[in-house]
Amino acid sequence: SSAARIRDNQRRSRARHRDYVDEMKARIREYERRDAQATLDMRHAARAVALENSRLRSLLASHGVTSDEVELHLGSFHRHETPTTARAAPCRSGSTTPGPGPRPRAPGPETPTATASHLEMSCTAAARIITSISYRDRNDESAREVLGCSGPEECFVKNTVLFQFLD
Numbered sequence: 001s002s003a004a005r006i007r008d009n010q011r012r013s014r015a016r017h018r019d020y021v022d023e024m025k026a027r028i029r030e031y032e033r034r035d036a037q038a039t040l041d042m043r044h045a046a047r048a049v050a051l052e053n054s055r056l057r058s059l060l061a062s063h064g065v066t067s068d069e070v071e072l073h074l075g076s077f078h079r080h081e082t083p084t085t086a087r088a089a090p091c092r093s094g095s096t097t098p099g100p101g102p103r104p105r106a107p108g109p110e111t112p113t114a115t116a117s118h119l120e121m122s123c124t125a126a127a128r129i130i131t132s133i134s135y136r137d138r139n140d141e142s143a144r145e146v147l148g149c150s151g152p153e154e155c156f157v158k159n160t161v162l163f164q165f166l167d
Contacts, residue, residue: 038133038166045125053118120156123149133166 060070127143144150146165147157 034133038129041129041132045121045129049121050118119160120158121162123147123155123157126157126162129162130165 057067057070061067123144124140126147127140127149130143130146131140147161149155149157
């Protein structure tokens with residue numbers, strides 16, 4: 001009876017181990033599927049940003065703004081940012097002056113506007129990517145807070161900050 005009990009315990013142990021291994025394999029497949037989807041989402045977002053950037057540059061050119069002026073303007077934002085600043089406040093407003101601060105979603109006549117460079121994306125887009133990949137139990141607002149965004153205003157997040165967060 002003791003030998004039968006031991007064999008039965010071993011059989012149950014092997015069955016539990018098989019179930020555990022099967023569950024781990026399923027989880028790995030799900031993570032790989034999510035990773036593939038996240039990669040596709042990031043590529044799609046990058047293409048959309050590149051297309052929008054191209055269209056905005058074309059619009060600026062049609063209004064007489066040269067490529068050099070655009071580069072100079074965009075460079076003015078990067079000169080004021082340091083790695084420490086980027087970590088402390090990854091989200092920057094869309095205002096024309098460097099540094100944090102809100103920008104309303106719908107600019108009015110007195111509201112300055114700005115566009116994200118190809119190195120940034122809107123905090124809303126970044127939040128959607130985060131929630132779709134790794135925070136299914138969170139909403140976009142909590143993901144925006146993780147990115148350093150506060151309030152209902154739209155702002156921009158450096159792509160590198162998003163990549164670091166996803167790693």
